[in-house]
Every structure is written in C-alpha cells, then in structure tokens.
Amino acid sequence: MTGLPVADRRTVRRALRELISRHRRAVGLVLALHCAAAVAGLAPPWLLGAIVDRVTGGAGVATVDRLALAITGCVAASAVLTRYAQYAGHRFGERAIAELREEFVSRTLGLPVSVVERAGSGDLATRSSVDVATVGTTVREVVPTIVIASVQLTLLFGAVFLLHPLLGLAALASLPSILAVTRWYLRRASPAYLAEGAASAELTETLTTTAEGARTVEALRLTDDRVRHGTTRVAVLWQARRATLALRTVFFSVVEASYPLPVATVLLVGGFLFARDMVSLGAVVAAALYLQQAIEPLDRLLIWTEQAQRGFASYARVLGVGLVPPEPPGTTAPSRGERLVVRGARFSYSDDGPDVLHGIDLEVQPGERLAVVGPSGAGKSTLARLLAGIDAPRHGVVSIGGCPVTDLDPAERRRRIALVTQEHHVFIGSVRDNLSFAAPDASDDQMRAALLTVGAQWFADLPDDLDTQLGDGARQLGAAEAQQLALARLVLADPHTLILDEATAALDPTTARRTERALAAVLVGRTVIAIAHRLNTAHDADRVAVLADGRITEIGSHDELVAAGGAYAALWRSWHTQVDEHPR
Template identity: 55%
Template sequence: MSERNALPVADAAQVRRYARSLLRRHPRALAGALVLHALAAITGLAAPRLLGDLVEAISEGTSTVTVDRVALAIAGFVVAQAVLIRFAHFASARLGERVLAELREEFVDRILAIPLSTVERAGTGDLLTRSSRDVGALSRSVRFAVPETLIAVVTAVAVVGAVLLTDPLLILPALVAVPILALASRWYLRRATPGYLAENAAYSDITDGISETVEGSRTTEALRQQARRRARTDADIGRSYAAERYTLFLRTVFFPLAETGYVLPVVATLVFGGWFYIEGWVTLGEVTAATLYVQQLMDPIDRLLSWLDEVQVGGASLARLLGVARRPDAPAADAPAADAPAADAPAGEAPADEPTARPADQRLAAEDVRYAYQEGRDVLHGVTLTLAPGERLAMVGPSGAGKSTLGRLLAGIHRPRHGTVTVGGIPLADLPLADLRTEVALVTQEHHVFIGTLRDNLTMVRPDATDDRVRAALAAVDALDWAEQLPAGLDTEVGSGNHSLSAAQSQQLALARLVLADPHTLVLDEATSLLDPRAARHLERSLAAVLRGRTVIAIAHRLHSAHDADRVAVVEDGRITELGPHAELVAADGSYAALWRSWHGDHT
C-alpha cells in the first residue's frame, strides 16, 4: 500500500489539543487522582526526613525511646502511604477506563463516517491495523502509561521540593543528571514519534498484503502468482523489520543514558554532601535525608523514562486514530477537526447545533459531473442527468464505461471532482450521513452478513420494526420461505462461525434490508447478479411492486431491466450517449439498439 493512499495521520498539535480536551471533560476525576497521588508522595517523604533527624540525634546522643518513636512514626507513614497509593491507583484506573471508553466510542463513530471511496483508496489493511493494533496500543497507554507518567511527575516534584526544604545547597549535586537527561530525552523524542508512525504504517502494509492474498487466493493460484505474492509479503515484512529495528535502536541508545542519568545524582549527593558536611555547611542528618530523597527520586524518574516509550507508542497510535476523521480526498476545510470534543458530531455529520437544510423534494439531479480515481484521469466527463420522483431509470453500457461510478455518485458514496449531485436542490455531500441514507441508498453485488440473528441483520436499519414488517420485507424479495425454514427462523444465528447463508441468500438479505430501510431513491448496482436469470427476473418483478412510487436507478447487464424502465441511459466512455424510453432508443438504431439486438438474440 503506497503512502499516498494511506489514511491521514493527525499532527502533533492536533494530538495535544485532543488530549487536553479529553482530560478537560473529567476535571474532578483528574483532580481527585492527582490529589491522592500527591498526598501519597508527600506521605512517603516523611520517612527520609525522620531517618535524617534520627541520624543527627544519634550522633549527638539519644535514648531508645526516641528511636522507638521514630520507628513507629515511620511505620505509620508507610501504612498511610500504602492506603493512599491504593486509592490513588483506583482513581487513576477509573479515569483511564472512562477515557478509553470515550476514545473507542468516538473511533467507532469516525470509522462509520468514513466515505467508502476513502477506504477503497487506502485499502482495508490500514483501517484494520488502526482498529486493532493502534487501539490496543492506545489502550495500554491510557490504562497504564499515562497514569504512571502522571504519578512519576507528581512524585518527582514532591521529592525535589523535599530536598529544597531540607537544604537548598544539597539540590546542586542532583543537577548533574539534568544535562544528560535533557539531551537524551530531546534526541529520543524528536525521533520516536516518526519512528513509531513508520512502524505502524509498515504493519498496515503487512496486514493489507496478507488480507489481499487470502481474499484473492483462488485468483492467485489460477494465475500462478504465488511467488509474486510471497515476494510482496517478504518485502512488507522487510520494511516492518527495518522500522522496528530503528525504534529498537532508539531505545538502546536512550535507556542506558537515562539509567546513567538517574544513578549519578545519588553518587554525587553522597560525595558532595560529605564535602559540604566537612566544610560545616550542612548537618549529617541533612546529608542523610537528602541522599535518601535523591535515591527516592530514582523511582519516579525510572518510571517516567520507562513509560515514556509507551507514551510515544500511544501518541503515534492516537495520531493514526484521529487521522481517520480526516478525508484525504477532500479539502482541509471539508474535514472535521481532529481535536473535536465528544459533543461534536463525527466526520460526515453536522453538529447538532447547526441545522442542516432539508431537500425541498425528492428530485435527484447531477449537473456537469466529473470524477477521477487518479488525478488527471477522469472516468466521468461532464455527466448531466435529472430524475423525476418515482422514475425508474435503467443504466446500461459496456463494462468499464463508468456506470457503477456514476451510480456511486448518485448515491452519495463518491464526491464529484467537478459539478454537483443534488436531491431536492441540496448537494448530497452537504447532507449529514444519517439523513443521506434516508434519501438515497445503494445496493451492490457486494454484501455482508453480520454476526447475529437473521432478525438483527434486518432490524439494524429499522430497530423498531415488528416481526410482521420483517417478514413482509423478506417476502418482498422472495426470501421468506427459506428464512422460515432455518433452524430457529428469524432467531437463527448467522454470520461468521454460525449458520451459513448462500451467496444468493445473502444478496436477498441485503435487498430485504433495503426494503425495510425505505429510502425514497434506490441505486441498484447489479443487485441481483448472484441469482440465476429466472430467479432474478422474478425477484425484480416482486421488488418493482414493493418499490412502486420510489425512484430507482438500476445498473445491469441484463437488459430486461431496461425494457421495464421508464427511461434508459446508455453510458459509454464516461458519458451518457443516449437517454430515453426503451422503444425510442430501439427505433433510433443507435448503441442501445445494438445492445438490445445482441442481448435479445441470445435470450430468444
């Protein structure tokens, strides 16, 4: 999969804005978790100070009673810290799960709003990787990396504050690690995000290539392309290996420097603290407390640097997930902001507070429409077409003429490169996705049976549909007989791993779903191609009775659809070359007449 066709990726500024907006939705939960962690960190600071005071007292002479009291006090603070840490981690976990749930829900909204043309250009591998690998990586970051990073920052600030309160002079030895950590972190962070983005993109290529090989296995075997597919997979794995090796190189450089950076302060505090004590600038108890504090500082810094890598992985995954909302085939102004809050509508839908103009009627029209799958190579050239409400139009022509492309534009699947496609005077591209599908619907020879009951597969488009209405939809497409003969009738589990439906039954299910959805305009692109000609003819006649009064655009090679239509549009080389009723076009003795004679001769 080429980088040019991949789904977009949000930039760093968009990721930061989105992360901030996500946290601002839960101010109380976030504040509560931070307060608990801060209290736990402050409670943990008591032990080093008490030990330092004890060392100072022993050096000057003290009683066993004092030692016992200090030991009990230390034990009390340790228990208090353990209790606070328990509740702090619980609060962080609850916040993380809540944020993760919102992220997943928003990602599903973004996926469902992606135009089909965008997915087709990018390939399913990229989307599959984002919805599995990237969601998993982000899940780990939200659940563990982000809370642990916040804990480490709060603890480190508290420890540094404790050292300053003990004696500001003793903070100086600890600063020896600052240049090392600052330079190492800057070097790593500048390279980590691009590296992990490249790693995830390489994994998308592997997924895309393998899925293509599996789905097209019969074609691969028939054309003896096994070696070429293996070479493609090997090349994808090679790029993924190189990308992962690069991120591993970053870690092998960064982590040793980081380890050195937080071990040196302990040594420096002991050495310089001893010198300061000899010079009389600090007491022995202060040196003891400061050394323990600096040693205590190792844990949050170690935790921070350890989880920093996971945060980078999560940040790269979040950028890829946010990028799903942006459309690579549309101008920037057309794409929703990647940092839009949850209250905003997902891509493809208008915000609730911005009313959308409603179509004045059901008239579907295309005006000077041009479309290209590749820049500079139009497949449609200035097509203009108007359909009256309730009209049945047959679209015919040779393979590759542009019939399916025009049908997808009329259904709002594709956005024209030039010109407009409107319903009731409103461009289809401006309609919210939910409203668009109540106006125009597309059914192709491609279909999908979702995992669930047969009833679920139908009522997904009309959740309030009664069983009588479901059965009526099945009857309309000649599917009621076999549906009632299933092991559990409408309650039979179908889809992957359940009761298997034939290709023809799956297509009838898709058509029944369309009948139940009840849009006023239908685009049928070879919608009965998987049925035998006699069954397809009977089904089309049944559908015609059900869909009477609706606008129907039927794209088919079987010209009996054209014979029954109100008008016929002949599409050749991306243009409508003939348009009119069947009888007129046959009498005109043009391209359609030649097609009709050829087809009719084969079917006499």
C-alpha cells in the first residue's frame, strides 16, 4: 500500500500565510482585542507597586482606595476584553476550519480513483477525521493562544525592563534553558508526530479492512492471522506514541523547573538595588508580580506548542491530499465512433512489480456484448479497470473511438464508460438522493422505472417511497438490495459502454439472471463487457474472451469455443455439472 503524500514545512507555512491573508480583518480584530486585554492586565501589578511606595511614603487611606479602585477597573476591563477576544477568535477559527473541510472534500473528490485505492481507506479516513479535527483545534485554539501568549509575554517582560533594566535582565534568567529545551523538542517533534499519524492510519486501515471482510476472514479461518496483524499495528502505534510521550516528558520537566528561577533572581537583584536606593520597593514588588503573572501565558505557550506540533503535522497530512496530481483535463472532443480497442497492454501495480497483464490485444465493436471469463486471479478485474480508464497500461494503449481512454476528460470518460463492480455503497440520505448521483435531472418516474428494471421489488415496501431514508439510523439495505440500487443508477446514467465486473454477484442466481436479462433489454445498442463468474452470462454474449495468467487464450462465440474443446469448453462443462448437481 502506498500512502498519500505529506506536505513539507514550506508548503504548510505558505498555506498558513494564505489562510491568515484571507481573514486579515478577523485576525486583526482578535489581535487588537487581546493586546488591549494584555495592556489592561499590566496595570494592576504596577498599581500595586505604587500602593506599596505610597504607603511606605506615608500616604493616606484615600490614596490607597483610589489606586485599589483603579486596579478593580483594570481587572474588569481585562476580563471584558478577553471575553470578546476569545469570542472573535472562535468565530475566526470556525470559519477557517469550515473552509478547510470544504477544500479537503473538494481535493479528495478530485483524487484519481487508482490513487485512493492504492493509498487505502485507512489513510484517507484518518486524514478526513482525526487530522482535520486536530487542525480545527489548532486553528481555533492553538494558534490564537500562542500568538496572544507571545504578545502578553512581550508586554510583561517589557514592563519589567521599564521598571529597571537590571531587573529586566534578571527576569531572563531561565530563558537559556527554556530556549535550549524548546529547540531540542521542536527538532524531534514534527517527525515523531508524523510517524504517529502514519501508524494511526495503518491501524485504521487494518481495523477497517478486517471489519469489512469479517465474513471472508471467518470463512477462510484467518481470524488468528488478522488478530496478529492488528496486534502488530497496535504495537507500532504504541511505540510511536511512547516516542512522542518521551519528548513531552523531557520538555515539560525542564520548563516547569525553570519557572521559579526568574522570580528568585529578580528578588535577589531587586534587594541588592533597593539597598543602594537604585530602585523602589514598589518596583521590586511589581517586577515580581509581573513575572508571577508571566507564568500563566508562558505555561499556555509551551503547552500549546506541543499541541501545535500535532496540528502542523496533521495540517501537513491534510494538505498532502492536494499534492496528488489531479486527473488531467484531457479532451472532450468527439472521437471517431465508440469502438474500444486494446493494443499490447501490459500492466503491473508497481513500477518494479511483476506484470499482471501481458500484451493484451482486444477489440470490442459498438453495441457488442463481450463476456470475459477465466479462473480467479487471471486478471479479469484488472482488465476491467484498464478498459474503464481507472488505471493506465504500463505499455500499450487502451482507446475508445481512437482516443486513449486515459486522455479523455474525466467527466467525459465517465459519461461514455461506466464500471460497476460487486462493491456498492449506499449513501446516507434518501433513495432519491442515492439515485440522483447518476442522473441529477431524472424525474421520480424515471427513478422508479430504473428500480423496477433491475428487479428491485423491495422498493414497493418502502414506507416513504423515494423519500425513504437509507444508511445508519435509517433503512438498512442488504448486499443484494445495495447491488440493485447501484444497477438502477447505471440504468439512469445510460452510458454508451458498460463494464460489469461481477456486478450481480450478490444476487441469487435466479434474480441475477432476471436482472441481467432486464439490463440487456434496456441497454440494447450499448457496448457491454461483463466479467462473468456465472457462465450463463457468457452463453448470452456475442463473444467470449478467456483470460488466463494475464493473457487472452481464447476468443470467439460461445458455440465456437465449446466446439473447439479448449479451456472455455472445460469451464462450461464443469460449471454445467455443478449447476445440475446443485440446482437452486
């Protein structure tokens, strides 16, 4: 499995700059409110120092009361400004994360199908859920917190320097140790959190595929193997999380130990200066209070720096989806007819892997019905993917009407060629919503007719007709019903060339036979290529191609191949014997 790419630091920084640029007003408002709140918060320690100086100088109660009232007003102003700053920050964060989600969905829908399948559902699911949520937290809370904490610290330490430069220098006593451990942490945090994200994606992929294939796992007695595989993935994620935990343990321990040092240093230096009348007692008290007040934003800054590393790593994974080259626009120009031609097609799923298809040559005339049969693993589904333009051959060409299939505009290719497999998805929403994907302009009568065409008799029992809700928490469709829903979409889409990759496998033989005949009647004049596991499909086809070990070994009509006594004749006799012995 090849994972989706991850954006580098430069791309992440550029994306952040663009995000801030799009929301300059909102960001400016948030910063202005927080700066105002921070300035209001600077006044109480200075006023308290002034009270100390006035009292030692013999000031009366009225003076102290006025200063105390001023402190109360500054605290209230700081609280109000902080409240509105947080409100504005959350509004900005929600708008930004909404844009991010929309962009992510748009990029994901634009990914080539082959890229998504090779990346695996776990990677994409983790990015679309865990990573997007982490980025949301970062944009909504982490980035504003870091920016505002930095502003507050700058103002607080600046205030100490204004009281006396030597007090300001003393306040920086713990700065070397904090900078050193932060630099040590940041160098190691990003790759560690990226490794954790990748391990989480692999675990999600393992759990998803095991759950989806639970029946197959049980039938083939692969339970112990899947448990071992899952345990291995859990162990890898556990090790990755231990690595990030080890970084946090060192980082926070050093930082927490550094907090008392500036206060102690300022008191020592302040006592020395006060004894020599170089600074007032109130200034020393104010400086100590400023440093005590700085612990809270410094704590937030360092704590959220750790969360920021998670957020930037997740943002890199989210942006990585956009680094996958989209399907090229291709051409929408009319081609010369609808003849599907394969010439010398060879294909492998990796650059250095073995070929799955070996020099396939095939021509399918417009309106022809071709059945492709062969043993499991012969390459039938791979050939179907090449014919549909999902994958491109490593050598050779697959063309329709003289134009390479992969050169067609994606929308044009999907209009001309439809691939239907035995894997079908029921979207959360109504029956109408599920059918309108194929034909947005289809009327209700056309949708009902399409369902009846594919034998979806269950539709008559739905309580709300086309408005019946499907999916989690609503009407659940079985595998056969989901397959008929997908086939109804196909009838509505009305493509010129149809590729059925065991599209009726979930239906019982009688229903499948009836559905295939109904489809054949509806799709008269359309090119139909059926990957057949039931040979009655091959019997009804105009021609049959036998695929074995990635090569076409026989091709001709059903009667011709049976008369030839080759591989197809053997398959036909074997299948007929099974049907006779196990009629349904």
